[in-house]
Amino acid sequence: SGVDEGAELLLDGRNPSVPHGCEGGYFTGPTIFTKAKPGMKIYDQEIFGPVLACIEVDTFDEAIKVVNSNPFGNGTAVF
Numbered sequence: 001s002g003v004d005e006g007a008e009l010l011l012d013g014r015n016p017s018v019p020h021g022c023e024g025g026y027f028t029g030p031t032i033f034t035k036a037k038p039g040m041k042i043y044d045q046e047i048f049g050p051v052l053a054c055i056e057v058d059t060f061d062e063a064i065k066v067v068n069s070n071p072f073g074n075g076t077a078v079f
Contacts, residue, residue: 002042002053007033013050038066046072 003009009031016029028049036043036053043053057063060078067076 002033005040007036010034
């Protein structure tokens with residue numbers, strides 16, 4: 001849904017390559033979205049898995065506002 005809503009899929013983790021001999025295991029690869037925004041499902045819903053939705057803002061104050069408005073404790077970080 002992220003791409004459908006305008007985010008860019010930077011790294012697609014749906015078909016990860018795994019080490020030889022481990023092909024029978026269950027692996028979830030990392031997924032990275034850029035250009036995500038509040039209001040998108042990938043931002044508004046807590047995703048359990050190695051998924052990173054990157055949001056860009058212009059100022060530090062705007063970043064703090066985004067962090068403080070997210071209802072999930074581990075949903076946001078400022079870099």
